[in-house]
Amino acid sequence: MSTGIERHETEEALAELIGDRLLERDDHLNAPGFVIRPDDVQSVLADLREEAGFDMLSCVTGQAYDDRYETIYHLKRYADPTREASVVVPTATDEPVSETAEPIYRAADWGERECYDLVGIEYEGHPDHRRILLPETWQGHPLSPDYDQDKPQIVTLSEHANPIQPDHRESDTMFLNIGPHHPATHGVLHVKTVLDGETVVDLDPDIGYLHRCEEQMCQQGTYRHQIMPYPDRWDYVSSGLLNEWAYARAAEDLADIEVPEYAQVIRTMGAELCRIASHMLALGTFALDVYGEFTALFQYTFRDREIVQDILEDLTGQRLMFNYFRLGGVAWDLPEPREEFFENVRDFLDELPAKVVEYNDMVTSNEIFQVRCVDTGVLEPEVAKSYGVTGPVARGSGVDYDLRRDDPYGYYENLEWNVVTEDGMDNYSRVLVRMQEVEESAKIIEQCVDLLEEWPEDDREIQANVPRTLKPDAGAETYRSVEAAKGELGIYIRSDGTDTPARFKIRSPCFHNLSALAEMAEGEYIPDLVASLGSLDIVLGEVDR
Amino acid sequence: MSNEPRQRIQDSTAPSTDTREDRMGSGVDARMNSKLREAFGASPFILTKFDQFMNWVRGNSMFMLQFGIACCSIEMIHTYAIKHDVDRYGAGVPRASPRQADVMIVPGTIVSKFGPRMKRVYDQMPEPKFVVGMGSCTISGGPFQEGYNVVKGAEEIIPVDIHVPGCPPRPEALVYGILKLQERIQHGESSPVVVKPYELEEFGDLPEDELVQKLAAEIDEEDLVMRYNWADSP
Ligand code: SF4
Numbered sequence: 001m002s003t004g005i006e007r008h009e010t011e012e013a014l015a016e017l018i019g020d021r022l023l024e025r026d027d028h029l030n031a032p033g034f035v036i037r038p039d040d041v042q043s044v045l046a047d048l049r050e051e052a053g054f055d056m057l058s059c060v061t062g063q064a065y066d067d068r069y070e071t072i073y074h075l076k077r078y079a080d081p082t083r084e085a086s087v088v089v090p091t092a093t094d095e096p097v098s099e100t101a102e103p104i105y106r107a108a109d110w111g112e113r114e115c116y117d118l119v120g121i122e123y124e125g126h127p128d129h130r131r132i133l134l135p136e137t138w139q140g141h142p143l144s145p146d147y148d149q150d151k152p153q154i155v156t157l158s159e160h161a162n163p164i165q166p167d168h169r170e171s172d173t174m175f176l177n178i179g180p181h182h183p184a185t186h187g188v189l190h191v192k193t194v195l196d197g198e199t200v201v202d203l204d205p206d207i208g209y210l211h212r213c214e215e216q217m218c219q220q221g222t223y224r225h226q227i228m229p230y231p232d233r234w235d236y237v238s239s240g241l242l243n244e245w246a247y248a249r250a251a252e253d254l255a256d257i258e259v260p261e262y263a264q265v266i267r268t269m270g271a272e273l274c275r276i277a278s279h280m281l282a283l284g285t286f287a288l289d290v291y292g293e294f295t296a297l298f299q300y301t302f303r304d305r306e307i308v309q310d311i312l313e314d315l316t317g318q319r320l321m322f323n324y325f326r327l328g329g330v331a332w333d334l335p336e337p338r339e340e341f342f343e344n345v346r347d348f349l350d351e352l353p354a355k356v357v358e359y360n361d362m363v364t365s366n367e368i369f370q371v372r373c374v375d376t377g378v379l380e381p382e383v384a385k386s387y388g389v390t391g392p393v394a395r396g397s398g399v400d401y402d403l404r405r406d407d408p409y410g411y412y413e414n415l416e417w418n419v420v421t422e423d424g425m426d427n428y429s430r431v432l433v434r435m436q437e438v439e440e441s442a443k444i445i446e447q448c449v450d451l452l453e454e455w456p457e458d459d460r461e462i463q464a465n466v467p468r469t470l471k472p473d474a475g476a477e478t479y480r481s482v483e484a485a486k487g488e489l490g491i492y493i494r495s496d497g498t499d500t501p502a503r504f505k506i507r508s509p510c511f512h513n514l515s516a517l518a519e520m521a522e523g524e525y526i527p528d529l530v531a532s533l534g535s536l537d538i539v540l541g542e543v544d545r
Numbered sequence: 546m547s548n549e550p551r552q553r554i555q556d557s558t559a560p561s562t563d564t565r566e567d568r569m570g571s572g573v574d575a576r577m578n579s580k581l582r583e584a585f586g587a588s589p590f591i592l593t594k595f596d597q598f599m600n601w602v603r604g605n606s607m608f609m610l611q612f613g614i615a616c617c618s619i620e621m622i623h624t625y626a627i628k629h630d631v632d633r634y635g636a637g638v639p640r641a642s643p644r645q646a647d648v649m650i651v652p653g654t655i656v657s658k659f660g661p662r663m664k665r666v667y668d669q670m671p672e673p674k675f676v677v678g679m680g681s682c683t684i685s686g687g688p689f690q691e692g693y694n695v696v697k698g699a700e701e702i703i704p705v706d707i708h709v710p711g712c713p714p715r716p717e718a719l720v721y722g723i724l725k726l727q728e729r730i731q732h733g734e735s736s737p738v739v740v741k742p743y744e745l746e747e748f749g750d751l752p753e754d755e756l757v758q759k760l761a762a763e764i765d766e767e768d769l770v771m772r773y774n775w776a777d778s779p
Contacts, residue, residue, distance in 0.1 A: 319620070
């Protein structure tokens, strides 16, 4: 686009742009890292955004060192996610206060709240500075060094306080709790809404009802084996292999491990099977949400999920929590007899086109469905970008961003497939994107099966030779992401030279996508809020981690 | 008595006329006579204890609560859905409201923020109510047992009748657990509570200590709270 952005392609040019606000360099394996002062955050980020085209705040990582706290802003470009930059903001231990980045990137709103909640860094000027995952009354910040996990905690159960409140305008508003135990929230999400009649005037998603300390668990596990079971449990809607890949990619980058090509093909095939299963559930539950379709469509999608799960069980040994990837490859080769396995996969693929037609007949061309979905829950692309929205939600808003193509990994580069986008920006487009992605995934799987069938027997290497105990170099840091079912799933790891990570941070796509819900639902009717929430396809395990 | 069915309804599209007369006149409609009834012959009475009869009925008509928490709930949905279909055992229509439900499957990890909510939902269910704990998380906290925010098992909050181990348990395992629960209900059994659960209590009733003093400004005396003594968890 503009020449200004190209001018800032190189690291030197970026350093020059930051000028004397740059204190020192702290490069990460994936990107140059620029250390700045806590009170320069807004000015530096604004320059990087405006001048250098970093329009995506992918992740905000907070961490505590022995002598300082540190916030890292991982920046990317939607147009080219391989161009990355990290802005590192250290703060003193006794006064961990830093300027907020919220006016520059909306994504920093929730990101910084999480850093405050878990690590204890405070952000000056943040519009909504409170805890996000843990209860309001929690004492201490669990990922800070002096936290004592055995101390008692008190958690409140706040009641439905004063539901109807007088308003300055003509009418009264009503406060309505949706969740955390509610069928339409897809798990344990709590949405505090304020209604004027049937219109949503204010909305505040309250998350953390499934905050299972995933980051702490990963920080306690060893790289080689103990971390891999956890990714399955982030996005647990059968997206296990996609999540495992995020960890595998980051750790392989950190420890410099090459994955054999054969294993890459198996990974690609498995991951796309997971994507199909995950999109099927999204479709089934969405139809359930918008027009109460429990008998036919919901059951149809579950019928198809069962088939995929059977194939995945043959491949990995488990229906849902696969734990199949290993650093440097996969756990085991395809099941014997191979022909039978290929036949099962091919049978599924052969039947899929007819099923997709059926789904389109029943869902997307259904009039009730269209009334509920077309032009509701509109998310403008620019808004989506500033919230760091990714995945089918972004692609349904016309943002052409897919890491499988833009930041290639695995075997995707060598296969024929397309990135699906729709410009409707509404709930309907997001469903269309998912439906078409199922077809694209099927194409990928088919090509993988072709490759695997032909693969010479003496060259079937499933794992690289990885040392039994992995100890990446002390001080190495990396941030790597993959295209999971819901969008960009990123992992930041910092190594301190031991066999467990010093900091393990998960960038969850659902977390960012959900943060944009208010933009989609405010000013719309309450039933449209439910539709929008369904079309985001969030999984609370991944939102809360 | 032959095993021949009374009426053949397959393989024919002809109008069925043989039961037409049965509706006419007064007295018991002959269509209501099952083969079983015929077996009783002239003395159509059974003798049973009322309690036993009630438990038998109760066990065969379980109303599940629609309650999803974490990963296990995906396998729970699969158990409800096509293929595994728990409706076969009269337990397949989940109720969205706790007031209409009498069995709660707890499918997942319980964290501090959710504990009070789960207790509240459980309290809203009418007695007699039963709980199936699904997955390792409801047994001990499962893979997340060491987490700073994770309740070490559902029994720390509500009584659990059946534990189904696994991470996640397969749908078959959950079906087995549900059948076991049916059996237990039919025998009128319930599980004794062995741990003292965390209670929902008014903030003002908590024994005063450092933490309570610190929070006194934030929480009203009458607010319901749950106090987690993590150090005492198993
Ligand atoms: S037992 Fe396993 S599968 Fe079930 S909720 Fe816990 S972690 Fe998830």
